[in-house]
Amino acid sequence: MDINQANIDNLTRLWKKYGVQIIDKNTQLIKNTSWPYRCWFDLPASGQNYLQLKHLDTTAIVPMWSEPENADIEEKENSNLSSQLFLTKQSSLEVELVKKGQCLFSQTAMYLAILPAVLFTIKDKIKLRKGFTVKLVTKTQELMAWVDIASKAFGYVIDQSVIESLMNDSEIRLLLAYDNDEAIATALMYKTGSIIGVHQVGVKPDVQGKGFSRLLMSELIVNCAEWQGTHVVLQASDAGKPLYDKLGFQAQFLINNYQRV
Structure with a gap:
């Protein structure tokens, strides 16, 4: 491929x-x-x-x-x-x-091959932060929190009706990250064959810079493997690229x- x-x-x-x-x-x-x-x-x-x-x-x-x-x-x-x-x-x-x-x-x-060595390293690092969890969005209240956090994280208004239409799509997973039960970050995973795209990874402005982006991405990579994905793909901003570089993602094109x- x-x-x-x-x-x-x-x-x-x-x-x-x-x-x-x-x-x-x-x-x-x-x-x-x-x-x-x-x-x-x-x-x-x-x-x-x-x-x-x-x-x-x-x-x-x-x-x-x-x-x-x-x-x-x-x-x-x-x-x-x-x-x-x-x-x-x-x-x-x-x-x-x-x-x-x-x-x-x-x-x-960018892309990352989901290899056993990569997963071993990531799973070991995830254990370092207690109270951090990532959950599937299944309720309207969770959806509203997802839209609010993502909109603030990216600085533009996300249409809630668009995201709501994806909640029951078997190829998509909407995820909320929590720190001690407080929703703090968002992500969207989209599966096409064995390729899983990671999109809308955003952290609340008031908790940015505390390592939550790395924790969330680590969890997402593990989730991709559990979802039988072989490769993760994404489109990195200039601000986000250094993190993806550290996680082992490979640059492809602009x-x-x-x-x-």
């Missing part, structure tokens, strides 16, 4: 679960109907030319990833390239977005998020 494509597929399939509409069938342009306001093309970067700029909504966030080098999971893990960021040419559409838009933020696509002006 191509681990680069697996990361993108997990991300875009999750966006579709949030609720979408097809803007243009010919160019496979898809847009979220509400939060998270993504607008993207379901076709390779090589087919995204600057003429498609006219289809882009000026209010939408347009993620662009270069067409990454194919990377078979086993081949990539056994090579010296596994710790390097794959750099490829921009599509003509992204070149035009650079000229006629603004890059709001960038992310690094995702630049633009807004047309």
